[in-house]
Structure formats: C-alpha cells, structure tokens
Amino acid sequence: MPAVSKGDGMRGLAVFISDIRNCKSKEAEIKRINKELANIRSKFKGDKALDGYSKKKYVCKLLFIFLLGHDIDFGHMEAVNLLSSNKYTEKQIGYLFISVLVNSNSDLISLINNAIKNDLSSRNPTFMNLALHCIANVGSREMAEAFAAEVPRILVAGDTMDSVKQSAALCLLRLNRTSPDLVLMGEWTARVVHLLNDQHLGVVTAATSLITTLAQKSPEDFKTSVSLAVARLSRIVSSASTDLQDYTYYFVAAPWLSVKLLRLLQCYPPPEDGAIRGRLTECLETILNKAQEPPKSKKVQHSNAKNAVLFEAISLIIHHDRSVPLPVAAATEDQFLMFMFDLVESCSQREMSVCVSVLWTCSMQCVTAATPNRL
16 A cells, blocks of 8 residues: 555545534534535535545545534545545545445446546556445446456456455456356456466455455356365465465464355365365365364464364265265274364364354264263
8 A cells, every 4th residue: 555645644535523622511512513514515625626635625624524423415526536646545435425324326426437448448556446445435337338347357367466456366256256156267267267376465365355256256266166176275284374374264274265165165076086085085084184183372263273274174074975975084993073062162163063064974984882871
C-alpha cells in the first residue's frame, strides 16, 4: 500500500469525530450531526469547485455518519468522482463509500463500472485491487455481467502481481455466488486449476477456495485439480514449520490452506491413479501421526490449528471410506484410538461427531479387538 503523506490526515474529520465522542446526550449528537450534514450539503452545492482533498474529507464524514446509524441521501456522485483521482487515498475513500452505501439498483452503477474498467486496465496493482474489492463488495448482477469475463483474464495473466491474483480469485468467487450463471470459466479452466502450483501460497489459498466452489458446480471440468491438490498438500504436511515461515501459524504449517485442500478433495472420489492415491494416503497418515505428537505450544491457537487440519483429514477419510479401507496405518494402533477417545472429551459438537464417525469406522473394520468394548 502506498505511504500516506502527512497532508492526508484530514484534521476536519478528526475534529468532527472528537465532537461526536464528546457529546453528552443522544440529542446533542443528533444536533451536531445535522449541523455537519447541512455544512457538507452546502459545500457540495456551492459555486466553488471542491478539490480532491475536500471531497475526500466530506465523503469520509458522510461515511462516518452512516456508520453511526443515520441515513445518507446525498454525496454519492462526489464519491464516484473520487474514483477518477490518481491519488490512492482519494480513490480508496471513493471505493469505500460506494462499497458501503451504493446498492445494486443504483443509477450510478454504469458510471461506477466505467471507473472500474479504467482501473482494471491501468495495470496499476493498487488501483486494480481497489476495483476488484469494489466488485466483490457490491456483487450486483450488473457488475457480474460487466466483469465476469474480465476477472478470469486478470487472474491467469502471466504479468499479474500476486496480490492482484488473490483479489481476482476471491472477486470471482463472490460473483459466482451471486450470479453463478454468468461465471463461465470455459477456456480459463485449465489455467485456473494450474494456480494450485503457484509459488505464492496466498494465491494458492485464494485459488483453492474458488476451485472448490466451481468444482461443486462442474466437477468434471475441474477433476484435474485432484492431482495438483494432493501434490500441494503433500509438500505442506511433509515440511517443517520453518520451511513455510510466512504461512506457519503457531507451529502448524499453512493450516488454512491445508483445510481448503482437504475440502477440495472431498468433492471427488478417491483418486484412480495408484501413485496419487498412495501419496494422499501418506498425507493422511502424516496428519494423524502429527496429531498424536506432543504439542509444540500450550497456546490454544496451536491446538485449534492442529485440530482443524486433523478433523478435515478425518472428514476426507470418512468421505472415501465407502470405497476404500481406512487409509491410515496409525489407526491400527491402540495409541491412535486412545488419542481419539481423549479428543472427544475436549472438542466441539461438530468435531465430536467427526471423532465418533472415525471411531465407528475403525470398529467396523475391526482394527483392534478392544475397540468394541470401549465404544
């Protein structure tokens, strides 16, 4: 994000917020707000043209008043005008106002779409991110019609920066949820799936969320994602916490990405390719074996991250169980079953159902003679 210069402090906004905080009663607050609204309205309607800084300041005040629970029925055009600014702070406030106050049926949507198109074609990563965030936040059908074909192109373009790829993937996910009939990947499918091999784990995480949703809608089109998801998962679970330092959370390597990959794999049956199937089995064995290791931290964040990956792995095991034996060597050991029984006592209701399911699976496969008695 560009550095904010000293002149961007908006002293008038700070004074207004301070006045609101110092009000002794609700009536005093309303009186101060009405006075400010009258002043802003007069500035917008005045003969003197406002510069970008003044527009930004007044639009910010309107946004603050709206967040206090008051209706705002003017200032929208001034916010749209800020989108054409070349200054980051002015453009940011314009997009923020539009994302919060402009509804999908607004008459200004066409003007907003034109401004967004200009920013998407600017190749300025900061402006592109702001535009993509706005599309995702508004998520109207008009925006889906205007950008559903453009966002995938940005996502897979070779010269797109990683931060923009993340925004594009999540923007496309949002449009797919609001207007699924308009999000047609077509020629971009293979290149979107290939993002699972991206070197930047932030891009992989965003792409996995998108691919999982698209795979639920069109599983056949995204079945090639299975081998890539298994390969990426294998690299994560076999790595040390220091190998993925930027994506390690309390000694657990990339827990959110691991969970997303495991959920993606639950969209498909067990891999038919023996090598891929064997690699997935090794991943699940590693996850369950790591779950039995002594904790590397006493903090609850460590156990939460560790258990999140564990329970998603168990869900995948259960998902595959109808067609294959439980693919976990550790499940044949009494130590693992003791671990699962201990875990049941401290987990949430959803997690408990998963634990009970895997224990039932173990008993049905006669893992140990002692299991039925303990159940």
